[in-house]
Amino acid sequence: MKRIVVLGGGVIGTMHAYFALKAGFEVVQVERDPEALSASVRNFGLIWVSGRETGAELALAIRARALWQKVGSEANIGFRGNGSLTVAQTDSEFAVLQEAAAMPDAQERGFELLHKNEVQKLEPLLNGKYVGALRCTQDGAVEPAMLFVGLREALLKNPNYTWIPNFEAVDFENNETGNHISNAQGVTVSGDYMVHCPGAAHTGFLADFMADAPLRKVFLQMGATIPIAEKLGHSLADTDSLRYYPAFKKLSLDQLPPQSKVASEHKMQLLLAPRFDGSFTIGDTHLYEEPFSHEIVEEPYKHLLDVINSIFGRDFEVGKRWSGIYSQTIGxxxxxxxxxxxxxxxxxGGGGRGNTLSPAIAEETITSWEK
Ligand SMILES: Cc1cc2nc3c(=O)[nH]c(=O)nc-3n(C[C@H](O)[C@H](O)[C@H](O)COP(=O)(O)OP(=O)(O)OC[C@H]3O[C@@H](n4cnc5c(N)ncnc54)[C@H](O)[C@@H]3O)c2cc1C
Structure with a gap:
């Protein structure tokens, strides 16, 4: 049996481990931290098909969505195909959503245009000021806090899987006996194949291989509201999201009201993912220029709360704040x-869609290797 070594315990590495085991490989996975602590647990957990660009990106996202559904039926990761609502708060925003609902691949994306009364039938919690929403039934979500517990539990049931946390690879070698990584203590892990999934750690021994890579890092601010007793099913977005997702680039975006100063300065959109504990994960901001600040700034949270409070018609408070960094391709x-x-x-380099695409990316790697 051939062995694959996976470097990195984030969602990209762990999906590689998952699909490699299923394909009949032996898998050894190493992670420098005790468990994933980076982008993969700091994200919304969204499986976001709606905004993907027509063509290859949408096809990969739809494949990934199907794989997530399967993984979700096998492992306790909080997967649900809850769908999303992109909410229009003005008539001109609603007119752009109408265009989106008429896109040639709208059906593939599961788009459906809803007026406010139809939204409220689905989501009685949304009692604020808005005109309607674009529903995307293809969008889904997982619980980042459950994802790695659930996946690890499933992986460890297979005797061909070995998990090595607290192993920071500092060196890599390929020779006639295969591929090898070692840590600072001189411990070496070897395999026939090796997949390095370091996320935004374009550093250490990998820096030599990635010096000219078309990649950038992106810094985001996130938060979670204080839990409420009532439940929201769908994930939410505001129409600022239309400005950033490539699916919508041909729509009449110039008809949208001007973006607010704070949203424009911090390159923001509202995304909201309901959590099982009754909180909502909210964000996000985008910063592209390094070095990133160590500070979390408050203004974006006030903006996010203003938008949420106005859509729900009630007041929320932020209970937790954090930041995250992802690696994104720029070609x-x-x-x-x-x-x-x-x-x-x-x-x-999966960027802001790395969680969404992760199972399909892993599948592409694994099927390229002979057993
Ligand atoms: C705030 C935020 C929100 C996001 N929201 C979404 C979303 O809702 N939906 C979506 O699709 N995507 C989202 N993304 C993007 C997505 O989270 C990332 O693309 C994805 O998590 C990247 O996974 P990864 O495994 O490549 O990286 P990471 O999660 O960073 O994992 C890499 C792992 O490799 C380990 N590692 C690095 N170097 C070494 C070494 N030398 N030895 C051993 N281990 C090493 C690290 O410790 C880390 O655990 C978001 C990202 C952020 C930051």
């Missing part, structure tokens, strides 16, 4: 894959 590729030696690749 036309959907993600970054670089073969650094025979049977050894680096896979990262």
């Amino acid at each position: 036309g590729d959907l993600y970054y894959r670089n073969e650094i030696a025979p049977g050894a690749v680096i896979v990262t």
Whole structure:
């Protein structure tokens, strides 16, 4: 049985481990932290098909959505196909949503235009000021807090899986016996194949291979509202999201009301994912220039609360704040894959869609390797 070594315990690495085991490989997965602590647990947990660009990106997202559904039926990760609502608060925003609902691939995306009374039938909690919403039935979500517990539990049931936390790889070698990584203590882990999934850690021994990679890092601010007793089913977005997602670039975005000063300065959109504990994960901001600040700024949270309070018609408070960094390709590729030696690749750069695409990205790697 051939062995695959996976570097990185984030969602990209863990999906590689998951699909490699299913394909009949032996898998050893190493992670420098005790458990994933980076982008993959700081995100919304959204599986966001709605905004993907027509063509290859949408096709990969739809494939990934189907794989998530399967993984969700096998592991306790809080997967649900809850759908999303992109909410229009003015008539001109609603007119742009109408265009979106008429896009040629609207059906593939599961788009449906809803007036306020129809939204309220689905989501009685949304009692504020809005005209209607674009529903996307293809969008889904997982619980980031459950994802790695659930996946690990499923992986560890397979005797061909080994999990090595607290292992920071500092060196890589390819020779006639295969691919090898070692840590600072000189412990080496070897395999026939190796997939490095370091997320935004474009550093250490990987820096040599990634010096000219078309990648950038992006810094985001996030938060969670204080839990409420009532439940919201759908994830939500505001129409600022239409400005950023490539699916909508041909719509009459100039008809949208001007973006607020704070949203424009921090390159914001509202995304909201309901959590099982009754809180909502909310965000986000985008900062592209390094070095990133160590500070969390308050203004964006006030903006997010204003938008949410106005859509729900009640007041929320932020209970938790955090930041996260992801790695994003800046060329036309959907993600970054670089073969650094025979049977050894680096896979990262999925950007703000990395959680969404992760199972399909892993499938592409694994099916390229012979058993
Ligand atoms: C705030 C935020 C919100 C987001 N929201 C969404 C969303 O809702 N939907 C979506 O689709 N995407 C979202 N994304 C993007 C998505 O989270 C990322 O694309 C994805 O998590 C990247 O996964 P990864 O495994 O490549 O990276 P990471 O999660 O960063 O994992 C990489 C892992 O590799 C480990 N590692 C690095 N170097 C070494 C080494 N030398 N040795 C051992 N281990 C090492 C790290 O410790 C880390 O655990 C969001 C990202 C952020 C930051």
